[in-house]
Structures are given as structure tokens and as C-alpha cells.
Amino acid sequence: SYVLTQPPSVSVAPGKTATITCGGDNIGRKSVHWYQQGPGQAPVLLIYEDRDRPSGIPERFSGSNSGNTATLTISRVEAGDEADYYCQVWDTFSSHWVFGGGTKLTVL
Amino acid sequence: QVHLVQSGTEVKKPGASVRVSCKASGYTFANYGISWVRQAPGQGLEWMGWISAYNGNTNYAQNLRGRVSMTTDTSTTTAYMDLKSLRSDDTAVYFCARVLLGSLSFDYWGQGTLVTVSS
Numbered sequence: 150s151y152v153l154t155q156p157p158s159v160s161v162a163p164g165k166t167a168t169i170t171c172g173g174d175n176i177g178r179k180s181v182h183w184y185q186q187g188p189g190q191a192p193v194l195l196i197y198e199d200r201d202r203p204s205g206i207p208e209r210f211s212g213s214n215s216g217n218t219a220t221l222t223i224s225r226v227e228a229g230d231e232a233d234y235y236c237q238v239w240d241t242f243s244s245h246w247v248f249g250g251g252t253k254l255t256v257l
Numbered sequence: 258q259v260h261l262v263q264s265g266t267e268v269k270k271p272g273a274s275v276r277v278s279c280k281a282s283g284y285t286f287a288n289y290g291i292s293w294v295r296q297a298p299g300q301g302l303e304w305m306g307w308i309s310a311y312n313g314n315t316n317y318a319q320n321l322r323g324r325v326s327m328t329t330d331t332s333t334t335t336a337y338m339d340l341k342s343l344r345s346d347d348t349a350v351y352f353c354a355r356v357l358l359g360s361l362s363f364d365y366w367g368q369g370t371l372v373t374v375s376s
Contacts, residue, residue, distance in 0.1 A: 150319075182362040184302075191352055191369050192294075192302065197362040235302050239361045244316055246292065246361070251301040 151240040153249035160255045167223040169252045171236030174217060179238045181219040183212055186233045186251075195234070196221060223254070231256045259283040261353055261367035268373045274341040277370045279353030286334040287311045290356040292363055293327060293338045295349040303349075307356060308336060343374045 154172040161167040171181060181199050184192035194203050196212040199219065209224045223230055236249040264278040279291060293305040306317035308327040315327050326339040336353055351370045354363035 180360060182360070184363070186302075191366040192354075192363070193366070194357075194362055194364050197357065197360045197364075201360075203364060233301075237302075237362070243319075245318060246304040246307070248294075248302040248304060 150243050150245065151238065151247050153236055153238065153247055155234075155236060155249040155252045157250070158253045158255065160257055161223075161226050162257045163226055163228060165226055167226050167230070167254055169221040169223075169234050169236075169254065171219040171221070171249050172217055173219070173238065176217055176219050176238065177215045179214075179240075181212065181214050182237045183210075183221045184235045184237065185230075186235065188232075192235065226254075226256055228256050230254060259355065259365045261355065261365055263351075263353060263367040263370045266371045266373075268375065269343050270376055271344055271374055273343050273374075274339060275343060275372050277338045277340075277351050277353075277372070279336040279338070279367050281310075281334045281336065281355070284355075286329075287331055289358065291327075291329065291336040292354050292356050293325075294352045294354060294363070296352070296369075297346070297349040300349075305338070305351075310336065340372075343372075345374050348372065348374045 183196040185195045186192040199214040200212045211222045233251045235251045260282045262280045290309045292307045308315045310329045328337045353367040355365040357364040
């Protein structure tokens with residue numbers, strides 16, 4: 150089955166830029182979605198189809214996808230961005246959705 | 258405004274079954290699918306399966322086939338997830354999520370239902 154690999158943790162100072170990666174075999178050929186999950190909360194769709202933001206999601210959140218790596222970038226990081234972030238794809242081969250293992254973002 | 262409201266906490270013994278419901282409102286229920294995702298304590302998200310609210314077609318994660326069943330009731334705009342032969346490692350928070358047509362992303366989520374399996 151298709152595997153998505155994320156770093157377990159990323160740390161960033163307030164006001165700086167955080168980068169969270171999601172690796173997968175030729176992931177650039179797939180459509181990647183990103184979710185943010187605060188402690189004890191349900192996930193929230195942050196980015197869909199690699200780079201599109203649902204209404205209400207700040208422009209500070211952006212996404213890209215190429216080759217074997219998709220990337221979520223958070224600009225001007227705020228304390229409230231501290232959360233777990235998950236990437237997701239639809240694997241056409243298995244007809245299953247797949248999540249990455251998640252990345253815990255810590256704001257220093 | 259789209260809302261998915263799930264049923265409450267469940268405590269079950271090993272070998273029992275559980276049903277979690279997900280009441281949808283604010284959109285045309287039959288026009289979307291519902292996926293179920295679970296999260297064991299301290300762990301990541303695990304996709305469990307999907308059901309079309311239009312025709313009831315289902316697609317289950319391979320590791321749960323035979324134990325999971327998903328249904329919908331269009332008259333009450335409610336989706337159900339049944340899991341049988343519960344084990345301790347089924348202890349998790351279970352989420353329902355609406356599947357956005359086209360992108361296949363999960364655009365709205367329920368609040369989650371804690372299912373604890375313990376003797």
C-alpha cells in the first residue's frame with residue numbers, strides 16, 4: 150500500500166516560517182490534502198489539491214507538491230498554529246485514502 | 258452551514274460490537290460520501306472506509322474488512338459505522354467526515370466519538 154512519510158516533529162520560533170514535508174513515491178502525480186488538528190479536536194481541512202485553501206483558512210498557509218515530496222508552508226507562525234498536521238492522498242491503486250503519520254508543530 | 262454531529266462515548270467489552278452515528282445537516286446528504294477515520298490514543302489518523310450516501314456503495318480499509326460495516330439512512334441524513342468483534346486496540350476516537358466531490362478531501366468533520374474497549 151502507498152506510504153506517506155512525515156517528520157514526527159518540527160519546531161519554529163514565532164514569526165518565522167515552518168515547513169512540513171510529506172514524502173511519497175511520485176507524490177507529485179497525486180493530489181495532496183493537509184489537515185490541522187489541535188489537541189482534543191477534530192481535524193480541519195487546511196489545504197486541498199496541493200495548494201488550494203478552503204474559505205476561512207489564512208493565506209499564511211500554503212502548499213506545494215512535486216516529485217517525491219509535498220510541502221506545507223506556514224508563514225509568520227503564531228502560537229495558535231501549534232498543532233498536529235497530517236497529509237493525505239487518494240491512492241488510485243488500492244482505492245484507499247492514506248494519511249501520513251502526522252507532524253507535531255511546536256512554536257518555541 | 259454544514260454540521261456533522263456524532264453519538265456519544267461508548268465503553269464496550271472485548272468481543273462486543275459498537276455503532277457510532279453521524280447526523281449530517283446543512284447540505285444535500287445524498288450528494289456526498291462519508292468517510293470514517295479513527296485515532297488511537299496518542300496516534301495518527303487511520304482511514305477506515307467510505308460510503309456513498311447516494312447509493313450506499315462502500316469501500317473499506319483492508320485491515321477492517323469483515324469487522325466493519327457502514328450504512329446511511331437518507332430519511333434521517335445519518336451515517337452509521339458498525340464495528341464488531343471489538344479488541345482493545347480498537348480503543349480510539351472515531352470521526353466521520355464529509356468527502357468533497359472532485360478533490361476527494363474531507364472538508365467537514367464530526368466532533369469525534371470515543372470508543373473504549375476494556376474488560
